[in-house]
Amino acid sequence: MSDDKTLREALAERLAAGGRLRSPRWRRAVLDTPRHEFLRGGYFRRVDGDGPTGWEPVLSDDPAWLPGTYDDESLVTQIAGTVAPVDIHGRIFRAPTSSSTLPSLVVRMLEELRLEDGMRVLEIGTGTGYSTALLCHRLGDGLVTSIEVDEDVSARARTALGAVGLRPRLVVGDGLDGYPEDRPYDRIVATCGVLDIPPAWLAQTRPGGQILATVCGWMYSSELARLTVDDGVAHGRLLGGQVSFMLARPQLPPPLGMLPDLGQGEEREALVGADDLDDWTARFVAQIAAPRTQRILIPREGGETWQVFLDVDAGSWAAVRRDGRGWTVRQGGPERLWDRIEDHLTRWRKDGSPELDRFRITVTPDARTITWSS
Secondary structure (H helix, E strand, C coil): CCHHHHHHHHHHHHHHHCCCCCCHHHHHHHHHCCHHHHHCCCEEEEECCCCCCEEEEECCCCCCHHHHHCCCCCEEEEECCCECHHHCCCCECCCEEEEECCHHHHHHHHHHCCCCCCCCEEEECCCCCHHHHHHHHHHCHHHEEEEECCHHHHHHHHHHHHHCCCCCEEEECCHHHCCHHHCCEEEEEEEEEECCCCHHHHHHEEEEEEEEEEEECCCCCEEEEEEEEECCEEEEEECCCCCCCCECHHHCCCCCCCCCCCCCCEEEECCCCHHHHHCHHHHHHHHHHCCCCEEEEEECHHHCEEEEEEECCCCEEEEEEEECCEEEEEEECCCCHHHHHHHHHHHHHHCCCCCHHHEEEEECCCCEEEEECC
């Protein structure tokens, strides 16, 4: 038995034991699909230290490379939008921009799609092509369309898919626009986070079809949502589990630019402390109120740190700081961000602080509404 086959079997066993891999059809897909073929160009290993997070390449001639490709981990394959593992000697200290998602999340999402034979699927975010290959194994190449915004990433995925004998339709473009040529789709699945479900996805999903995507905000709490589309409107719920993906590149937050003068604005006692947003679900609730708000930490004189919430486009901001045993907030701009966040968090707590799997989501071409049940 080859080393990679043994590693595939071990991976399938781990995924099944963890409750992610449930159906025989998907188990067969995992056993038959060599993940290492989609990581031939290597991946980046995270290196933590006293300074910023660094990344160092792990290439195919490294003994750690092959077993690493079958770890249940997300493996970074691109840094800073252009840098591949083969481009680096030593370490790079920039942000990841593409990765091979951890297999347990890939198969969880594929199971959540509830696919049936003959269904047509649009995948948003080809990445390495591994999840695309699993979809092809289940449905056949002719029913899978995958779109990727990065031409180089798409080219590498095409090569890997070809190496294992698969020929789905691969498209280079903005996945937020979908791909109307192959519509309607029975399923749309996104392997990137989105602030809003794009109207194009609603229009390209057949009535009764479903969209599976991770909704999030710029405070980086996110959750997987399954939506059913009917008459151009999608209804569904969040599935729970703290699912996180890199944001779709067109929806990345804008540069912060010059920060506001925190000595201006109106000050009052805060009813909610900024540290409450360290909780994943509470932060998600805050994002419902302010989805395009960024959260940053600003050191002040005397060792004090202010948490600043900034909506760059609207020009609104809130600076929250400890004041003795309580909290104080100072706000400026056309809207009162912290007022909105406090209102949502207070109502959520009054309803018993329900978990994210009790949240409902409705999407129209013009708006997104998220509510919860107590």
